[in-house]
Amino acid sequence: MALSIQKIVQILHAKWFGINDATIDNISIDSRSLQNGSQTLFFALVGPNNDAHVYISALIEKGVQNFVVTHIPENLENNANFLVVANTLDSLQLFAAYYRNLFDFPVIGLTGSNGKTIVKEWLNFLLSPDYNIIRSPKSYNSQVGVPLSIVAINEKHNLGIFEAGISTRNEMEKLETIIRPTIGILTNIGSAHDEGFTGIGEKIKEKLKLFQNAKILIYHKDKTIDAFIDSKLKTFSWSFKDEGADVFITKKLDFDQTLLKIRHQKTEFEIKIPFQDEASIENALQCMMALLYFSYDAKTIKDRIGLLFPVEMRLKLKNGINNTTLIDDSYSSDFQSLKIALDFLESQKQYKKKTLILSDIFQSGLSNEDLYSKVSHLIVSNKIDRVIGIGETISAFKNKFPNCVTFKNTESCIAAIHELNFSNETILIKGARTFHFEKIVAALEEKTHETVLEINLNAISHNLNFYKSKLKPATKMMAMVKAFGYGSGGFEIAKLLEHHKVDYLGVAFADEGISLKTAGIHLPIMVLNPENTSFSAIIQHQLEPEIYSMKGLNAFLKIAEQKKLNHFPIHIKLDTGMHRLGFEEENLEELIATLKENKLVTVKSILSHMATSDDLNHRDFALSQIDLFEKLSSKLMRELRIKPIRHILNTSGISNFPDAQYDMVRLGIGLYGVSNDVREQKYLENVGTLKSIISQIRTIDAEESVGYGRRFVADKTTKIATIPIGYADGISRHWGNGVGFVTINNQKATIVGSICMDMLMVDVSEINCNEGDQVIIFGESPTVIYMAEQLQTIPYEILTSISQRVKRMFYRE
Structure with a gap:
């Protein structure tokens, strides 16, 4: 978003009382938001219990300069830009409607009594591999929530999914103007908000107003609903009972799944969904209908629907x-x-x-x-x-x-x-x-006495899409899953990345790639540090080796000749200043001579690695690496007459050197929610939360000690909790003795004494807690970034140190 304040004055038909012109790139209604700034337009909404006009003075002090108001607060006339309107909520909706009309892509509008949020989240999951989707956050489906959802659209989005929720009559027309859906989905009609309508008929009529200008309405065929649908509105219906529906379905319970037989036009196919309750079956079918409307084939529908998951921890x-x-x-x-x-x-x-x-x-x-x-x-x-x-x-x-x-x-x-x-x-x-x-x-709930690393797969998807948004349309993405997915787990994350259609996976050693291929991963996998002894296994499992020396190249070519390979993909690593692995400039002639006219292998990509992409104090050195990479890779391409994929950027490079994206980038630690840029970090979501429980609580007197070597001696009566996690699980001993802390019931508990092999002790004197209570070792607080700073290391080390004996638990919210 980038609109001048004068343009917004015209859109809102407002009276302008201003001190200067401004460009607006953010809309806000929350005075507490830390994102409010000089380019924010703040709508001072007035509700039954709150009037945001009272916060304007404080917002001006924080640097906000642009306000939509019903009146200018006293003594503030010349302190900011004020757009005076009759009703700020109406103006917010008017602005959102104008903003929506700036974009021309398919928009799915959802309404109903039940299932809106679940269908929205499932559709996002099912369609996100093929679309850059903007959707309502959480349940932003109200008269305020919908406009805030809409103004988050940007030029990169090509599909929208928005909820519309109403509680009484004469609300939907406003939301229809804002969302302007091209595709409608009517979810289950139930008893929620019945008190706002005279009867079920009035409720249905009001909800159907969302689709008055839609191209199609997807719905569960029902005689009551049919009676209220405008004959001009094209429909796409499904049913278990009415064979006159566009899609007729039969179902059969199958252990913990439901088998659905789909009959559409002249084709029949079957899908399985991992649910048996009626609500989930209905919601899944609404999603399936959308996939049919988008012309997905039966196999894709079957594969994707089978991966659906519970939403919001309900039921x-x-x-x-x-x-x-x-x-x-x-x-x-x-x-x-x-x-x-x-x-x-x-x-x-x-x-x-x-x-x-x-x-x-x-x-x-x-x-x-x-x-x-x-x-x-x-x-x-x-x-x-x-x-x-x-x-x-x-x-x-x-x-x-x-x-x-x-x-x-x-x-x-x-x-x-x-x-x-x-x-x-x-x-x-x-x-x-x-x-x-x-x-x-x-x-x-039964208290589980185990330590677990919880991995939020939604957060990984979010972080992936955040970095995708920084790429040019043609730039490919390699996602790094080496070191057991930076400690988070390999296969589960690789499967999710495969669903999101990344172009390559990267692992460090052959056994990591073999494990993924054996588990069923089909994406091409590059092995970054292959040992010569692993070349036969790499070939057997269709992995793709990085070649970084003449010794390694000759060894691979020898095996390739024995196995009579034909154009087997390899990746050439160039050393442009990292001085770790790679061909240097003086090696290029020999490399070219060896590869020229060689039909045993094909150079699939040429890559290098930046040493200082995260530190702009070394920007000149980074640029020199990029220049050298351009020079050397161009020479290889010219002499060998090839057009391979070129890539040099890692996570930090994606953000700091966007002009060097070449054909592909390699996303590593950023995928797991860690950035070296403080400003960028706030846009990433935490992926891993390491949790444990309190095994025992005891009280010690002054002069009594805790742990080996008596490194903590109490100076007063102290309550000590013991947590069953230690350095054998990957917690650094340097994190003990008062340096680090854990979080118990949202409070910090300082680690006292030395961290043991299997446990650590914390001071809970000021915390109301009991044995069996949950303990956060890292996650939102402390973060791995904070831990790394205190331990004078990097987040990579914290994450990859977590022992394999710690159970990984994957979930979607």
Whole structure:
């Protein structure tokens, strides 16, 4: 975004009271945001409980100079640029609508009662290998959230996916003007926000307004919905029951999956999805329909749909205390989602006995009498053995439920947990956010006594796309997965990168590449440091070696001749100043002579490595490396009459030397959420979180010591917690003795004494904690960057030091 303040004045039909012209590159409504700056346009929204005009003076002091307001606060007239309008929310929406019209690419608009966010996130996952997607962040689907989502579009995006959520009539037309979807998807229509409409018909009509100018509407065929669809709107429907739908589907449960047979036009094919609950099946089918509309072939649809994953941790199965299974749906409570959750409970139950913990139900659109009568019928039909109700309203209808006990609030229920005698049962925990049922989940969840490195695959995707956005359209991407994915894990990350269609993977040694190929990775894999003894295995597993010396080249050619290879791909490494590995300028004539007319191998790429790409104090040296690489690689290409891929940039080089992208770049540590640039770091997401638990807590007196060598001696009564992780797990001993800390319950706990082989000790005197509580070794706090700074090393060493005995757990949010 780069719009002049004068242009925005015209767009908003505002009265301008200004001190200077300005270029706007950021829109904000949050006075707390650290991204607010001199080129920010701040919309001072006025709500029932807040008026952002009161923050304008403080924002001016922080450097913000441009404001959209309904009035200019007293004594500030000549201190900033003010665009005075009648209504700041209307103006935000007007600006977003104008901004949306600057872009002409397909936009998917989603609305419905349930499933919008899940379908959006799944579509993003399914389509992201082929599109640069802009989508609503989280659930930004409101009158404010939608405009903020839209203004994040940039010129690199070629597909949009936006949610539109409404709670009453006369809201959707505004969102339609802003989103202007070309493709519509109507998700499940349920009871959420029923109170905002006179009936289901009015709700459907209001939601369908989002698609009044769309080219196509994708939806689950239904007679009630059909009655309200404009005959001029082209539709693409699916159904399990109505064979008149465009796509007819039959389903069959298959262990923990669902087998779906798809009939579309004159073709039939099958897909499997890793879910059995009705909500996930419906959401997955909405996504499948979008893939069909985008003309994906059956194999691609099958492969991608099979990789779908749970979103937002809702309806997540967890192990509970005393041989129980928990179904955690602790963030929503409405009648429709209760039906879905009970279906999930039935399909996932591990124990015959079933318990429901349920809060007051909101947004039903029914009287309490009717609502809880329906809930009672639902619970009886699902053969729930006992109900634990929480909330004043559900308590008043206690007599409608079999074997029911109620509590006025969550705290009183938690206080009675042990008296409720949970054991050998499946427990569905379902409550509105305001009841904070996550506390009940925490009280019932089994504490796992293990150290684990959690890897956020969404963060890897985000970081990959961040660096992709810096590349020219034709520039290829090699992603480095050497050293067990920088300590994060090899295969799982490689599989994700393959899904995102990176061009190459890079590993250090042959055994890493062999492991990936054996596990089923099909991407070309370059081995950066091949040993001569590994050449036969490299050839056998179709890996591609980096060749950096005449000795290595001759050794490979000898084996290539024995195996009668024909144009086997190799990669020539040039030394341009790193002085580690590579051919130097004086070696080039011999290299050229050896490769000329040689049909055993093909030079797939020519590469070099920069020594100072992360340090702009050595910019001249870096530029000299690039110049030498240009000179030497050009000579090779000219003499050998070849056009290989050329690449010299690593993660830091991508950002600092964009003019040297050549044909490909190599993304390493940045993929894992670490940048050497403080400004760039804020755009990356943390990938790895190393977690453990408190094994034991003890209190020691003054003059008592902790650990080997008595390197910590208490000067007062001190509470010490022992954590089961040590230097054998990869935690540096230099991190002990007061240098480092861990995080427990969002508080810093200083490491005391020497770090042992299998454990370390921390001071928790000022922290309210218990044995079994979670401990963050690194992640958001402390970060690996902070640890590296304190230990006078680099983040690479921190990450790659984590022992293989530490379990890796991969997840998507």
